[in-house]
Amino acid sequence: MRTTTNDIETIDRLLSGDNTALYELYDKYSGALFGVILRMCRDQNKAEDLLQETFIKIWKSIDGYDASKGRFYTWAYRIARNTTLNALRTKDKLIQTDDLSVYTNIKDDEEAPDYSELKGSIKSLEPHHQQAIALVYYSGYTHREAHEKMGVPLGTFKSYVRQALKQLRETYGTKLIYIWAVLELLA
């Protein structure tokens, strides 16, 4: 499944200078991207700034997006991730701790809500699968860095990620079957 035609139409409008298209993309994807940014930087204010920066980058470089190469979300995710990693690197206050999280300040973090916590279907995964997903997609680690953090070989780590994604798909699939069944019963 590629980028939906709906998204393509919205992106075309943005390319032709219609800024309301940007707000539509924001309404649809800002939550998912904010989830990524906030879990990576663990600082509400900074995450808000980075989300803003991410959407300004999307707005400025939308002509660089190629729908034939993948979904808009994937492209936007890469921008959000790189923007956040750059900000964390330049701040140079990055402290990596034993629990594999990225902190700006340990003390603040103890009192602040734990943004890194994942929710939904992921919670039904086995712990090492959850951790693999969290590291690569929500902590800003590369696969290479993440397997070292988990202390497993790279190949094993990659299969963790693949298995985790596969299991997630299965849970989504089951959910859809339940919904379909409920709808059938209601009908």
Added chain:
Amino acid sequence: MMEKKKILEEGLLELYLTGELSKEEASMVEEALGQDTSLQEQFDALEADFERMGMEQAIVPPPAVKARIKDAVQPNLIRKTNWMPLSIAAGFALIFGLSSFWLYEKWQNAEGNLEMLQTQTYRLQRQVDNLESEFRLTSNRLESINNPDVIPLVLYGNQKAPNGKAVAYVNHKNQLVLVNPKGLPTLPSHQTYQMWSDVDGEMINMGTFPTDTELVSLKYIENAESLNITIEPAGGSDHPNVEQLVSYVTL
């Protein structure tokens, strides 16, 4: 082309998804995706799972962020949409301004030229008028002199007016007498030349004349035997002062 097996075994699709591949690797994966539909389907499924997971992990950002993005994007939009027509309008205004100024300058020049030409024309007109009246006068004179009926008579001055000379033109047919006195010596202001006709020994007044006029018209007297010029007190006399006779000529 990169092996499909290698891509799947090494989990390159996952790395490609997060943008962790080098440019070369990424373009190889892209090439493989373009050529292998089953591989493309796997990547599509991966992207779909990834997006679904993203949506599930979504955290709603505070509305202030959207407002800030709007603020950051909107002024640029205004600038984008408004500068173009504004600069075009400014360009046109400048062109109109310059051309108006140029036309005004031209107009002012034209006004000046017109005024000058009008003055010139007026002056020329007056010159033409003068020339015309002078020509008419001259041609009249010429006609009155250069006429087969006219007899020109030269009156040479005597010892009272040595080297003096006056020319009289007598037209018996039209009964006209004209005198050119320019050759006579000038007189003091209390004296004047006067011309007389001798008719049977009697001097009859023909009129006085100044010396600064080319042709003076005098009274024609019938049966005159001679014409005589005397010097008289200013205003002329009723009878000639014969001692003061300057010149005479017999008809």
